[in-house]
Amino acid sequence: QKEVEQNSGPLSVPEGAIASLNCTYSDRGSQSFFWYRQYSGKSPELIMSIYSNGDKEDGRFTAQLNKASQYVSLLIRDSQPSDSATYLCAVTARNTDKLIFGTGTRLQVFP
Amino acid sequence: DVKVTQSSRYLVKRTGEKVFLECVQDMDHENMFWYRQDPGLGLRLIYFSYDVKMKEKGDIPEGYSVSREKKERFSLILESASTNQTSMYLCASSPGLAGLDEQYFGPGTRLTVT
Numbered sequence: 527q528k529e530v531e532q533n534s535g536p537l538s539v540p541e542g543a544i545a546s547l548n549c550t551y552s553d554r555g556s557q558s559f560f561w562y563r564q565y566s567g568k569s570p571e572l573i574m575s576i577y578s579n580g581d582k583e584d585g586r587f588t589a590q591l592n593k594a595s596q597y598v599s600l601l602i603r604d605s606q607p608s609d610s611a612t613y614l615c616a617v618t619a620r621n622t623d624k625l626i627f628g629t630g631t632r633l634q635v636f637p
Numbered sequence: 638d639v640k641v642t643q644s645s646r647y648l649v650k651r652t653g654e655k656v657f658l659e660c661v662q663d664m665d666h667e668n669m670f671w672y673r674q675d676p677g678l679g680l681r682l683i684y685f686s687y688d689v690k691m692k693e694k695g696d697i698p699e700g701y702s703v704s705r706e707k708k709e710r711f712s713l714i715l716e717s718a719s720t721n722q723t724s725m726y727l728c729a730s731s732p733g734l735a736g737l738d739e740q741y742f743g744p745g746t747r748l749t750v751t
Contacts, residue, residue, distance in 0.1 A: 558738045569727055569742040570680075614680070618738050623668050623687070623731060624695075625740055629679035 529553065532615050532628035541637050545602040549615030549628055552596065556626075559591055561600045562614040564630065570614055574600060605635045640664070641743035643728055649749045656715040658746050660728030667733025669711035670740060671695075671703065673724040680727070686711055687733065718750045 530551050539545045547561075558577055562570035576582045576589040576598065588601040598617070602609055612630040619626050644659035662669065670685040672695075682695030684703040692703050700722060704712045711730075715722055725747050729740040 560739055562742075569745045572739055572741060575739050616740075623733060623738055624670075624682065624685065625738065627680040629677070 528628075529626045530615055530617055530628040532613075532631045534629060535632040536634045537631055538634045538636060539605050541605060541607060541635055543605050543635075545605045545609065545633055545635070547600040547602075547613050547615075547631050547633065549598045549600075550596055551598070551615075551617045551626075553617070553620050553626075554593070554596065555620035556617040558618040559589070559598045560616040560625065561587075561589060561598075562616060562627075563609075564612045564614060566611075602633075605633075607635050607637055609633060610635050641728060641730055641741055643726075643743040643746050645746050646744060647747050647749075649751065650715075650718050651751055652719060654715075654718045654750075656718050656748065656750075658713040658715075658726055658728075658748070660711045660713070660730075660743055661709055662711075662730040662741075662743075663709065664730065664732075664741075665708065666730035666741075667708075668731045668740075669705065670729040670731075671701075671711065671713045672727045672729065673697070673722075674727055674745075675724050683713065718748075720750050722748065723750045724748060 561574040564570045574589040590599045614630045615628040616625040671683045686705045702714045728743040731740045
C-alpha cells in the first residue's frame with residue numbers, strides 16, 4: 527500500500543462545475559495535510575493546508591479532512607480552464623518535518 | 638512572500654561531470670529539501686537538512702551529496718553525473734517551527750545528462 531494514494535486521472539470536468547479530488551493516507555500519526563497545484567513544466571505551488579477534522583475554505587477551494595477515515599479531499603468550485611493542472615496531496619511523516627507526496631491527480635477543465 | 642530560487646532552470650551536462658545545483662531561500666527557514674521528479678514516479682526526496690551543516694538522507698540519496706554551509710543555501714552535488722540522473726530537480730524549504738510543515742518550492746532545474 528502506498529503511503530499517500532491519489533487517482534492519477536485525468537479528471538475531466540466542464541467549466542463552472544465542482545471538481546472533487548481525493549487522497550487517502552496510511553499513517554494515522556500524520557498531523558498536517560497539504561494540497562499543491564502543479565502546472566505542466568512548473569514546480570508545485572501550495573494552495574491549501576488543513577490540520578484538523580472538518581472543512582477549510584479559501585475562495586473557490588475547500589479542503590476536507592477526515593482523520594478517522596484517513597481521507598483528505600479538495601473541492602474546487604466554479605472550475606475554470608486555468609485550474610487545469612496536476613494536484614498533489616501531501617501529508618507529514620510521523621515525528622518529522624518531511625512530507626510524503628502522492629503522485630498527483632491530473633485535472634482537466636474544458637470550456 | 639516566501640522566495641526559493643534555484644541557480645539554473647535548464648542544465649545540460651555530460652556523463653561523468655560533477656554537477657552543482659544551488660538553492661537559496663530568503664525566509665530564514667530552518668528546513669531545506671532536495672527532490673527529483675520523474676513522470677509516473679512523483680516527487681522523491683533525495684536529501685534534507687534541518688540546520689546548518691546538518692543533513693539527512695532521503696529515499697534516494699545514492700549518487701548525490703549535499704552541502705549546507707549557510708542557513709539560506711542548500712546545494713545538491715552530483716559527484717559523477719549519469720544518464721539516469723536526467724530529471725527535474727526541485728528544492729524546497731519549510732519554517733521548521735512546530736506545526737508549520739508547509740514546504741515552498743523553487744522553480745526547479747531540468748537537468749539533462751548526455
